[in-house]
Amino acid sequence: MKNRFASCINSLKNSASLFDKKSVDKKTDLLKTCSKLTLPGGKKLLEYHDLLLFTCAYPGSKSLKAGAEKELKRIATYARQHQHTKKALIENEGLPFANIVTRFSPDFLYWLLQQKDLQVAFDSFYNPSLSLNDILNITLPPVLKAETTAGLENAALLEVLNIKPSQYVSFLLGQLRELADRPLLKELFIERMDLYVKLIPRNSKFSRAFNRIPIKQPYLHHELLKKFDPEQLLNEPLPAVAKPTNAEREQYFRVIRNAMALTVREIDPATFLQVESMRLYQLDRGLVLAVYSMQAERQLPLETYFGFTFFKNGIPVAYGGVWVFGAMAKTGLNIFDPFRGGESGFLLCQLIRIFKQHFGVRYIEIEPSQFGLDNPDGIRSGAFWFYHKYGFRPVDPVLNALAAKEHIQIKRKKNYRTNGDTLVRFTESNLGVLLEGKKPVNVIEITTKILTVIKGSWQNNYEAARNAAIVQFCNKVKMDRNSLSSSEKKVLEDIALWAMAMNIRKTRQLQLMKEMVFAKTSDDYGYQKLLLDFFSK
Numbered sequence: 001m002k003n004r005f006a007s008c009i010n011s012l013k014n015s016a017s018l019f020d021k022k023s024v025d026k027k028t029d030l031l032k033t034c035s036k037l038t039l040p041g042g043k044k045l046l047e048y049h050d051l052l053l054f055t056c057a058y059p060g061s062k063s064l065k066a067g068a069e070k071e072l073k074r075i076a077t078y079a080r081q082h083q084h085t086k087k088a089l090i091e092n093e094g095l096p097f098a099n100i101v102t103r104f105s106p107d108f109l110y111w112l113l114q115q116k117d118l119q120v121a122f123d124s125f126y127n128p129s130l131s132l133n134d135i136l137n138i139t140l141p142p143v144l145k146a147e148t149t150a151g152l153e154n155a156a157l158l159e160v161l162n163i164k165p166s167q168y169v170s171f172l173l174g175q176l177r178e179l180a181d182r183p184l185l186k187e188l189f190i191e192r193m194d195l196y197v198k199l200i201p202r203n204s205k206f207s208r209a210f211n212r213i214p215i216k217q218p219y220l221h222h223e224l225l226k227k228f229d230p231e232q233l234l235n236e237p238l239p240a241v242a243k244p245t246n247a248e249r250e251q252y253f254r255v256i257r258n259a260m261a262l263t264v265r266e267i268d269p270a271t272f273l274q275v276e277s278m279r280l281y282q283l284d285r286g287l288v289l290a291v292y293s294m295q296a297e298r299q300l301p302l303e304t305y306f307g308f309t310f311f312k313n314g315i316p317v318a319y320g321g322v323w324v325f326g327a328m329a330k331t332g333l334n335i336f337d338p339f340r341g342g343e344s345g346f347l348l349c350q351l352i353r354i355f356k357q358h359f360g361v362r363y364i365e366i367e368p369s370q371f372g373l374d375n376p377d378g379i380r381s382g383a384f385w386f387y388h389k390y391g392f393r394p395v396d397p398v399l400n401a402l403a404a405k406e407h408i409q410i411k412r413k414k415n416y417r418t419n420g421d422t423l424v425r426f427t428e429s430n431l432g433v434l435l436e437g438k439k440p441v442n443v444i445e446i447t448t449k450i451l452t453v454i455k456g457s458w459q460n461n462y463e464a465a466r467n468a469a470i471v472q473f474c475n476k477v478k479m480d481r482n483s484l485s486s487s488e489k490k491v492l493e494d495i496a497l498w499a500m501a502m503n504i505r506k507t508r509q510l511q512l513m514k515e516m517v518f519a520k521t522s523d524d525y526g527y528q529k530l531l532l533d534f535f536s537k
Contacts, residue, residue, distance in 0.1 A: 269307020
């Protein structure tokens with residue numbers, strides 16, 4: 001019976017990316033056969049689960065999708081019955097009723113604690129480099145701090161404080177919330193205590209199979225779109241940005257965060273997602289892109305860090321971030337494992353299309369971690385050539401010339417593959433693509449100039465340089481520094497140093513920079529428009 005199920009899975013895998021009528025009918029029949037067989041446990045169950053998820057995201061017919069959905073529900077029933085059998089369910093894979101053991105930032109953990117679909121339990125202090133004595137000595141009320149001076153182990157200290165194991169997580173997060181005004185210290189402490197938690201699903205909603213956005217009608221595939229004209233797609237007019245209701249935003253918000261937790265990942269835009277900033281782009285082929293920004297106090301200086309999540313027929317299939325500064329951007333696109341055989345190139349070009357047309361980006365770079373740096377899978381898969389196909393080239397001239405030679409070899413010789421050492425060499429440089437015009441100003445150029453000016457004109461006296469820059473800028477734009485909020489004062493410092501180092505004198509540009517001080521803390525989209533206006537002058 002096991003061999004028969006394994007054979008069905010292999011047949012499904014071989015035809016997963018085929019969408020002609022014969023292949024779709026074959027997949028439908030295979031699912032009917034599988035539905036009559038006893039489900040396997042372990043890796044085979046995970047493999048089958050992920051094939052079903054791919055089928056739901058890329059269905060070839062309504063009956064095929066219905067069959068896949070029915071089997072996912074059967075897996076959920078099986079998983080519930082075997083949730084305490086380790087051999088049946090693999091942890092950390094987001095299967096229904098399967099536990100996840102990992103660690104997250106305090107803010108993300110606190111949010112997870114509030115969710116009804118899962119329980120957050122203490123797992124361990126895995127390999128702490130800082131004792132709880134040192135942390136609680138800072139956060140506890142003075143009357144209790146004496147307990148932290150006895151040198152007790154973590155468990156013994158918590159017992160003395162009358163904290164039960166079931167209360168560990170909520171207690172420690174409560175203590176870290178005492179450091180809300182010092183977020184970096186808060187995150188350092190949880191990292192040093194090495195707090196691992198166990199996420200225990202209470203129902204099937206907290207699973208990769210059912211963490212999705214409801215849709216009215218699925219997009220049915222007749223093929224996977226692998227060949228298309230990237231330039232034509234980038235210039236195809238975009239539909240109007242959808243304005244989601246508050247309820248829709250909250251739903252996307254929950255699914256986006258759960259998608260991170262279920263795949264044991266975390267990125268700042270998801271953790272510190274500002275719900276009101278969410279924009280939805282209804283694209284072709286059942287694709288929706290959610291773009292969102294972060295809470296102002298977590299944003300980057302000068303540039304803006306936007307997050308994004310792609311949904312295919314309501315299922316999260318990819319996520320990442322875009323670091324934007326006027327017409328310049330860096331990006332990273334991550335496809336969730338089950339969907340890597342899908343329309344990855346189409347997703348990448350849709351992302352570029354949106355940031356070109358709605359954000360005014362003309363030049364985009366991709367960092368080496370996306371195509372192989374400290375990423376063996378990226379080297380094995382030749383991810384460099386995936387980005388090369390869509391116009392990205394090494395920023396370094398020597399590596400760009402090497403890539404051009406390699407590309408000639410690939411076109412000339414059938415079955416030619418770039419060797420691993422060369423692919424590793426390519427990771428010594430970012431990849432860039434110029435969409436139009438000339439290469440725009442980079443944040444690094446500005447920060448380098450600021451450091452040069454402080455070193456030369458101010459003999460590395462950062463305090464004096466900063467104060468002088470602020471006074472000079474405020475005088476020029478007639479700004480009352482004392483009327484600003486604490487967040488605006490931080491932005492003012494960055495803007496003023498930029499204005500001083502780059503010797504900005506034009507009245508219109510200075511006025512735009514003044515507006516940036518306020519927009520940077522309240523409207524990241526508006527701030528981006530101000531930057532585009534600034535660099536066009």
